[in-house]
Amino acid sequence: VSPIGPGGTLGIVGGGQLGRIIALAAARYGLKTHVYCPDPDSPAFEVAGRHTRRGYDDEAALVVFADQVDVVTYEFENVPRRTAEILAARKPLRPGVIALATTQDRFAEKSFVAKLGIPTAPFRAVGGEADLLGALEEIGRPAVLKTRRFGYDGKGQVMIRPETSASDAWRTLRGAPCILEGFVDFEEEVSVVAARTVGGEFAAFDLCANTHSHHILDTTRVPAGVSGEAEREAVAVAARIAEALDYVGVLAVEMFLVRRGGEEHVVVNEIAPRVHNSGHWTIEGAATSQFEQHVRAVCGWPLGSAERRGRVEMKNLIGHDADRWRELLGEPGAHLHLYGKSEARPGRKMGHVTRVFAKP
Ligand code: AMP
Numbered sequence: 001v002s003p004i005g006p007g008g009t010l011g012i013v014g015g016g017q018l019g020r021i022i023a024l025a026a027a028r029y030g031l032k033t034h035v036y037c038p039d040p041d042s043p044a045f046e047v048a049g050r051h052t053r054r055g056y057d058d059e060a061a062l063v064v065f066a067d068q069v070d071v072v073t074y075e076f077e078n079v080p081r082r083t084a085e086i087l088a089a090r091k092p093l094r095p096g097v098i099a100l101a102t103t104q105d106r107f108a109e110k111s112f113v114a115k116l117g118i119p120t121a122p123f124r125a126v127g128g129e130a131d132l133l134g135a136l137e138e139i140g141r142p143a144v145l146k147t148r149r150f151g152y153d154g155k156g157q158v159m160i161r162p163e164t165s166a167s168d169a170w171r172t173l174r175g176a177p178c179i180l181e182g183f184v185d186f187e188e189e190v191s192v193v194a195a196r197t198v199g200g201e202f203a204a205f206d207l208c209a210n211t212h213s214h215h216i217l218d219t220t221r222v223p224a225g226v227s228g229e230a231e232r233e234a235v236a237v238a239a240r241i242a243e244a245l246d247y248v249g250v251l252a253v254e255m256f257l258v259r260r261g262g263e264e265h266v267v268v269n270e271i272a273p274r275v276h277n278s279g280h281w282t283i284e285g286a287a288t289s290q291f292e293q294h295v296r297a298v299c300g301w302p303l304g305s306a307e308r309r310g311r312v313e314m315k316n317l318i319g320h321d322a323d324r325w326r327e328l329l330g331e332p333g334a335h336l337h338l339y340g341k342s343e344a345r346p347g348r349k350m351g352h353v354t355r356v357f358a359k360p
Contacts, residue, residue, distance in 0.1 A: 234253075284312075
């Protein structure tokens with residue numbers, strides 16, 4: 001497939017803030033965008049030349065959408081597989097169906113990572129209460145029970161402590177197919193945000209250190225402050241995952257940093273087949289942003305430099321945090337981003353602010 005040139009149209013499935021910022025990056029490169037999303041007030045609609053507001057199961061609408069674009073990408077991992085297949089049959093879908101299907105199911109994802117010989121938490125598939133008891137016997141407590149699909153920001157998961165009743169935990173997740181994971185006693189949570197092209201060119205941004213509040217990403221700091229060896233190991237793990245998925249576009253690999261025998265190592269938690277919140281710092285903090293890298297990769301263009309411009313801190317503005325926009329506008333060096341969401345519900349990502357300090 002030949003590269004999509006400026007003037008071509010990038011189709012984006014999903015209309016959240018990630019789709020919005022992908023569309024802005026595409027516009028910068030002279031591309032047109034068309035966003036497909038069923039939700040009426042999608043932040044990405046505001047900045048895309050065209051949008052289609054139809055369901056992900058509306059085959060006729062998906063076909064029309066595919067016919068109107070040159071390449072299709074997505075901004076969230078819960079695009080139904082069937083939707084992805086309909087699109088991929090008509091236009092290049094990047095990342096592809098395999099990458100999507102593998103990463104949208106936590107059991108398929110961990111099985112795939114473990115098969116590559118990359119460390120993960122111990123895990124078992126759980127389809128019922130009896131399975132859960134058996135898995136707890138093998139894995140021990142504390143453990144984390146997670147739904148295989150549709151979990152995000154701590155939703156769809158429960159911690160099973162020594163005193164937790166297994167049946168209560170099972171009922172909390174309402175009988176959804178689950179995965180049980182051993183609890184990882186980590187020092188830090190880190191992520192690798194990286195891009196891979198159709199031809200296999202790979203470029204990672206510097207390792208991100210992430211802190212969460214109420215299960216939602218709160219702050220990303222770069223450099224992560226881990227050993228050079230651990231950072232190289234993390235990037236090598238992300239590169240192997242991208243290669244094995246024949247991945248095209250930006251991906252994020254979330255990892256736990258653990259200490260074993262006095263050395264830092266990484267344990268993979270999950271893969272996001274998309275641009276990622278922990279990569280927002282790259283907009284001002286790197287030579288090329290994750291959104292530009294993604295557009296370049298999915299259009300068949302060469303990647304840009306992932307070089308970092310300084311010490312960077314990105315803070316999410318959750319719910320009413322965004323009410324401080326005036327104050328943040330007045331702070332020299334604070335780069336404010338607001339996603340255009342009308343209602344500041346608790347836990348909702350409304351924007352973020354990035355601060356770039358002199359290079360260490
Ligand atoms: P996830 O939805 O898998 O990203 O999990 C959300 C958060 O829960 C992670 O960022 C961790 O802070 C915590 N967590 C998830 N799985 C584990 C685990 N196996 N061990 C320890 N903490 C975990």
